[in-house]
Every structure is written in C-alpha cells, then in structure tokens.
Amino acid sequence: MYELKVITDFAAAHQLKNFRGACENLHGHNWKIEVYVTSDTLNEAGVAIDFSTIKKQVKDVVGTLDHTFLNDLEPFRNQNPSSENIAKYVAEQLALSLQTPEIKVSRVTAWESENACATYYP
Numbered sequence: 001m002y003e004l005k006v007i008t009d010f011a012a013a014h015q016l017k018n019f020r021g022a023c024e025n026l027h028g029h030n031w032k033i034e035v036y037v038t039s040d041t042l043n044e045a046g047v048a049i050d051f052s053t054i055k056k057q058v059k060d061v062v063g064t065l066d067h068t069f070l071n072d073l074e075p076f077r078n079q080n081p082s083s084e085n086i087a088k089y090v091a092e093q094l095a096l097s098l099q100t101p102e103i104k105v106s107r108v109t110a111w112e113s114e115n116a117c118a119t120y121y122p
Helices: 053-062 083-100
Strands: 002-014 025-039 103-112 116-120
Touching: 002 053, 025 053, 025 083, 053 083, 083 103, 083 116
Parallel strands: none
Antiparallel strands: 002 025, 025 103, 103 116
C-alpha cells in the first residue's frame, strides 16, 4: 500500500461552547492540515495520484475555512469547530471529491498549534 501526504494551512477564529475553559472565549489559530491518501496500485506513470490533484481538492475545501469565524459556518453551527470536528469535516469533504475505488482518504490531522492536533480516520 502507498500513502501520500499533503500539508496546507489556514487561519481562522473559533470558540468552543460548553468547554468550561479559556477556549470558550473567542480566539484564533494558524491551523495546519495534513491529508493522507492511500492506494494499493500505481498508474502507468508509476504514481498513485498526481499530488497537484490532491492539493487542488485540499485547497478548495480548506479555502472555505480560511479567515473565517468557524462557528458561523454551516458545518459547525450545531457542533463545536474543535480540532477533532475540523479534521472530520475536511476528511468527509475530500472523500466526496478525491475518493475512487483506487484512492482512499485514510486520515486527516488538524493542528491547532505546533504541540496539539487531532486526527480523524474515516
């Protein structure tokens, strides 16, 4: 099995309701997103999928989050925009556009700082 990784970043504000801590206050992060896709096969060019294809789809999804107040966005109106939920949202959106019988989104990690992240495995 082959695993490919693409990394991108975005800046956004959020607050975690019912958190009972400092993160309940409005604050922001410079988020880093790591997207992993897997494939059991390579094409005739010897690649699983062109990195530019992954990067474009990641940019399209993450671009909807960049420089926003995440709580105002539809995916997070009924759930906190936590690192966990952001990773899940990105993975689910990418599965819609990237996933084929050969290519699977295997995990997405959302870093809210250089020391804290959450990973979602679809």
